[in-house]
Amino acid sequence: MLNKVYFYATCLGTAAMQEMVLNAIKLLRKEGVEVIFKKNQTCCGQPSFNSGYFNESKEVALYNTRLFEKDYPIIVPSGSCAGMMSHDYIELFKEDKRLDEIKHFSSKVIELSQYLDQVLNVNYEDKGEPIKVTWHSNCHALRVQKSITSSKNLIKRLKNVELIELEYEQECCGFGGTFSVKEPEISNAMARAKVNDIQNTGAKYIISGDGGCLLNIKGTMSRMGLDIKGFHLYDFLLKRLEGAKL
């Protein structure tokens, strides 16, 4: 059976993590999945939603439901944006007459690791050197989209990768979209706490399935001059499958 899916690059993927988007699509292609990339795709609407601008967010949500109109799964390489589109949209429209339209759209949304892990049940051959990595859970992926188990399952399929869990894994890294812009000093304190936790594992690689958190953590680590590398899950996976240098 040939699978056909929509790919949702996310605004951060489009603006700052193009490699990740391309690698994520390649992971789907490796499994023979046919991918539709809507050139008019934009953003899921989190910046306005989380700032309380619900009217604007609704327009963005409706735009998305109409752009991704066919009944293909909508694959999102980010638990945060997936959670927004599969759960928060419903909250946003809970008293709106267009709720059914939204619900239909939301039911099609799935995070990429969930799709690879649960739907395709991929079989991965790890061609990389033995390494230790640690994992950062994005809050929205953890509590809303609930895709963390799948993300970790994918890492666990790599035979040469040892996953060391963070002691305070469930703590937010301080990104929070516009939060990091509105409260940069608090956000920085949170990011530093997260980096401490990462350092305590002794791992030299931090993997995360979310672009925002990763920018935040990597930006902080680079400012601190640490030699710990941050990877987006889908960059990391493809590199391991290709045996490329990290």
Added chain:
Amino acid sequence: MSAEHKLPHEVAVHENLSNEQMRTNLTTAMHILQKNRLKVIDDRFEDWQGLRARARQAKNNALMSLDERLLEFEKNATKNGMHVHWASSDTDACEIIYQIMMEKKANKILKGKSMASEEIGLNHYLEKKGLKAVESDLGELVLQLDEDTPVHIVVPAIHRNRYQIGQTFKDKLGASLESEPEKLNAIAREHLRNQFEDLKIGLSGVNFAMSEQGAIWLIENEGNGRMCTTASDIHIALCGIEKVMQSFEDAATMVHLLTPSATGQFIPTYNNIITGPRKNGDLDGPREVHIVLFDHNRTRMLANKNYYEALRCIRCGACMNFCPVYDKIGGHTYQTTYPGPIGEVISPNLFGIDKTGDILSFCSLCGRCSEVCPVKIPLANLIRTLRSDKAGQGEQKLLGDENMHHNKAEAFAMRNFQMAATNGGLWRFSLGNAHYFNWAVQGLKSALPVIKKWSEFKDLPSIKVDLYKEVQKLEGVSYE
């Protein structure tokens, strides 16, 4: 905290974040409380989620019939010999207590721990009239001696370590300098014994009030609360109207959730169920019990289709114990009685969004508070909804809304965002040429002058490829 003492938002954040000692004390304490909670839930409960659901229901039932509950409580409490007073505002509540003190010719009351008394500003009110309210809760006592305010709703002095407390006792009580918990306790005990000796009026809060029984339930750990409610001639209980529930069983459900959520204890050290004043043959207990039922904007909150949910709160503090912002900045930065996630929700409702709305930015919407709240208050959702009210998009006007200056620049930026995000061509054009954050910087810079600060703390990535061009090169991908 009164408006005249309020620090500018950024100053409060910066000062508290820079207080290394406080942050270390808080982070350590919060991690211990988190672990305790998880452990007790794992070890001792079979159906924690079921209990939460039941508590939510019980409290909602009480809230949906609050008029009836309150009248029933008044009837039964009066029958039990208690005096029931009604206060609509914070000042009314203070005034009632003041009048009781006048009538009884008391110039001092001894207080058990009560956030409600903080909310109505009781100590300050009495002080202005030349009367004294003395704290008997250990944490509150330390703060009162130090002229500090609570940093947390359950463990008010958790930002202080034992060395700091030893110093306070030395400076303010003339005790010898100690740091061992036992010795500190002994100092406090001796000090408080003297206070209890000539005690005429004791004041307490109320955890739950049961309308069918006309009784109140008080929970505490130190025994001082019990002293305040039994050793005095007169006991005044200060009770927000949302604390009234229908039955003893309903209240018991809540009690089961309270201490595990708060400190990780299975049950509280002291449960005090008070059904009235001393009766013939009773060995102790006050001769008079007064219950002050106060509203202070709760009725308004109950009428709001979103925020009524926050009236379920049992003040366990779990939401703040698990909040990644709270443990960095501490409770004082919120500059209102109730800090943390629940504070963000109820402070604007109780004190006005114009006065406390600035704290709505103290949340990354990580959602951990909603996850741990024993009575399932959707805190993160409510914080987001409050932001919407603050932005002027709410349907029901919040207290203080008329004094709000809506952030025009932010609104403008959000309209721009919407315009770009609903127009694929425009979006592609701006991103195709963009450095990361370009659209945000362009769109939001007027609204968010602090955007530069982000890069003060963090390095930004640089852009390497044109995604749209590269996607089209991939085989098996249709670009449409």
